[in-house]
């Protein structure tokens with residue numbers, strides 16, 4: 001029993017410790033972000049890596065999420081004749097919750113893990129030390145461009161996901177379930193407000209920051225060779241995913 | 257030129273450095289020997305400010321770098337080059353880009369001038385013409401030589417070598433030893449070399465220091481080292497396992 005409590009205490013302390021370290025890394029990245037050189041090319045490279053290469057997977061998830069959302073809602077709404085609300089339901093769910101969250105989770109799986117693996121490899125092969133020895137701050141050179149790219153790209157991907165999700169809902173609702181397209185669109189436009197979309201995008205900015213920061217942090221502090229890189233990658237995905245879901249709850253309760 | 261005073265460092269209760277005192281003079285090659293995992297790399301990283309000690313001082317020309325802010329340490333680091341254990345080449349860049357990197361970051365030279373310097377440094381390490389290869393295409397020995405070319409790109413005064421010959425075949429080991437000696441003489445560098453290769457050590461060292469249990473147990477020139485009465489030193493030189501030294 002004492003051992004059990006000890007383990008819990010130890011884990012909690014270590015989690016708090018890591019949150020502190022991450023905050024320090026974020027502050028350090030923030031202060032370095034405004035010191036020239038700006039390394040615009042590095043930022044673009046990371047935007048391409050995080051963004052362009054995630055578009056396909058985001059479109060795929062968006063399409064099917066929107067589709068299944070329409071299908072499920074249809075069976076529920078039919079019981080009380082509320083099928084006309086289908087478009088609005090899909091659009092609201094996508095823009096407020098599913099778009100930002102699913103996009104962030106997909107980007108975590110694809111890019112967050114890759115960031116942790118890349119920085120982790122650079123750490124264990126002493127490439128990060130080599131940067132520092134050459135008088136180049138590794139946080140500025142490696143972490144800052146990735147975080148900026150995450151903040152810029154994840155919202156763009158979210159917009160795509162929102163849009164494709166609504167298209168998916170439209171395909172299922174109008175083409176398969178034969179809902180009147182005019183009503184589908186009219187209800188959607190009536191009920192979705194600009195603030196829904198913007199709050200969703202604000203979330204995705206936070207998630208973009210979160211997943212790149214955690215990926216960088218886990219990679220940056222990798223220890224123990226190739227095995228350590230594997231561990232860092234897994235941890236980055238798990239911690240990012242949980243943080244995104246918890247963060248989503250917190251943001252939803254604050255924003256809406 | 258470099259002076260370590262009573263340096264202590266632990267990692268999570270693991271005491272790695274336990275009061276290191278060592279002086280390194282300008283223009284000499286000092287080789288620090290000791291067993292694997294004994295803290296040699298950690299010691300080297302203190303000299304260049306990559307790791308901060310728990311207690312003690314690192315003086316570079318009377319400046320205590322343990323007291324400096326990160327930005328001021330960067331200024332001091334421009335005087336250093338370092339060859340890492342596995343060369344630590346950036347694997348996203350070609351050989352040429354690796355060597356050009358410190359030049360592009362810290363000088364205002366044009367692309368042409370940089371390319372000329374890169375070619376010159378590659379020639380220095382006997383690898384002319386491989387600018388466009390990627391590190392993954394190189395053998396271990398070639399990587400180390402490219403790492404050395406990168407380390408001398410900005411003409412440093414001091415070079416730190418972390419196990420420059422570990423894992424290389426005898427011929428490549430001899431080639432790297434020659435390279436270190438040649439570059440040291442030509443550029444009048446101060447070299448701090450970490451090694452557990454005894455043959456190489458006696459070939460290149462002006463001074464040898466032995467790290468044992470977190471302390472420097474002995475320093476001296478190669479001759480006095482060979483004749484040392486210290487059982488730990490003799491044990492290491494003759495390759496006797498540690499537990500036998502302690503019990504005898």
Ligand SMILES: Nc1ncnc2c1ncn2[C@@H]1O[C@H](COP(=O)(O)OP(=O)(O)O)[C@@H](O)[C@H]1O
Pocket residue numbers: 267268270272290291292293294295296297298299
């Ligand atoms: N950043 C670090 N965090 C925790 N432990 C470390 C760190 N760096 C080195 N160590 C530990 O310090 C000891 C000495 O390592 P090192 O200096 O690499 O030995 P070597 O003499 O082989 O170069 C090892 O036990 C290593 O695990």
Ligand SMILES: [Mg+2]
Pocket residue numbers: 296297298341418419
């Ligand atoms: Mg080592």
